[in-house]
Amino acid sequence: MVRDFLQETRFLEYPNVKIIKPKPLSNSLLNRIHSQAYLDKVRRISETGEGEIDIDTPGFKGIYDNARITSGATVTGIHAIHSKEADHIYSPTGGFHHARFETGGGFCIFNDVAASVYHLKDQGYERILIADFDVHHGNGTQTYFYDDPGVMQISFHEDPEWMYPHDGFIEDIGHGSGRGYNVNMHFPMDSGDAVYRYAFDEIVPPLLQFFQPEFILFLPGFDAHYDDPLTHMNLTMDTIRYVAEKIHSAAHRWANGRLGVVSGGGYNRNVFRCGAGVVMSVLTGHEYKPPTQTPPFEDDDSIWAEVKENTQKVQDLVFSALGI
Ligand SMILES: [Zn+2]
Ligand SMILES: [Zn+2]
Structure with missing residues (x-):
């Protein structure tokens, strides 16, 4: 779907755009991000097509190889940046941030974000930023690096009280020497562009300035759009572009x-296509205008009050832990 869209929008014809052929995720990375028992389970499901990875994540025949190539695509792209074959990459199928060491879940089989971080650490990178703006908390990725000051994860998501995966609270700021390097900001249902940009501007720039990342992995949050059928946020593509531009400049x-960049979630096909267009536009410098965005309503006083309170809480906890 994304490839067809990029052909229609002629992104693939620009001289500064090329397709890199993905390699499957290596066994050594697979063994670092997942337990042998879980890998065996995925392999068994893959052979028969019977069984489920997790309660919300059905299995199918060939799922093992499918997951190896979709997650491997992210690492292939990351390596292309490291080896200076590309400045930026976009892996449309990547962003499996709910998978953790012992299990998959939330439509995620193998955690390509964690695999990419391990691969980058092997290449000597010491400060890697995971900028996770998917509307769901990056709970799987968080588990790998919770005590690691070499990896900062910033996750903006819908309130875990009612949204999968029901964690990612503001108090969860990391452990040991990683304290302050795990940043969770959550938003009440119906939050729109204005409050989201406010929280971004208050929280993210000081963290970037402090951390000075050597590499950024970015999930742009197509599923935080007002037309997403699985979630309850009220963002337009303009804010998805706003965040993408800031992260790109950083x-x-x-x-x-x-x-x-990896897509992460996005459950409205049209929104997903527009999101891919916005990401490609920001990364390549070529123009792309999605259809006019009209959210159903604006942020009201109660949303503003809650977002301001949450933002203040993040600043109080995280900035003081980091000495910002
Ligand atoms: Zn999501
Ligand atoms: Zn650039």
Whole structure:
């Protein structure tokens, strides 16, 4: 679907755009991100097509190889940036941030974000930023690096009280020497562009300035759009672009441009296509205008009050832990 869209919008014809052929995720990375018991289980389900990865994540025949190539695509792209074959990459099928060491879940089989971080650490990177703006908390990825000050994860998501995966609370700021490097900001149902940009501007720039990432992995949050059928946020594509542009600038400012983008979730096909267009536009510098965005309503006083309170709480906890 994304490839057809990129052909229609002629992104693939630009001289600064190329397709990199993905390699399956290596066994050594697979064994670092998942337990042998879980890998065996995925393999068994894959052979028969029977059984489920998790309660919300059905299995199918060939799921093992499918997951290896979709997650491997992210690592292939990340490596292409490291080896200077590309400045930025976009892996449309990547962003499996709910998978953790012992299990998958939330439509995620193998955690390509964690695999990419391990791969980057092997190449000597010491400050890797995971900028996770998917509307769901990056709960799986968080488990791998919770005590690691070399990996900062910023996750903006819908309130875990009612939204899958029901964790990612503001108090969860990391452990040990990783305290302050795990940043969770959540939003009440119906939050729109204005409050989201407010929270972004208050929280993210000081963290970037402090951390000065050498590499950024970015999930742009197509499923935080007002037309997404599985979630309850009220963002337009304009804010998805706003965040993507800020993260892209940060990559150029701090990380020599090293930016890997993975789609993460997005359950309205049209929104997903527009999101891919916005990401490609930001990464390549070529124009793309999605259809006019009209959210159903604006942020009201109670949303503003809650977002301001949450933002203040993040600043109080995280900034003081980091000494910002
Ligand atoms: Zn999501
Ligand atoms: Zn750039």
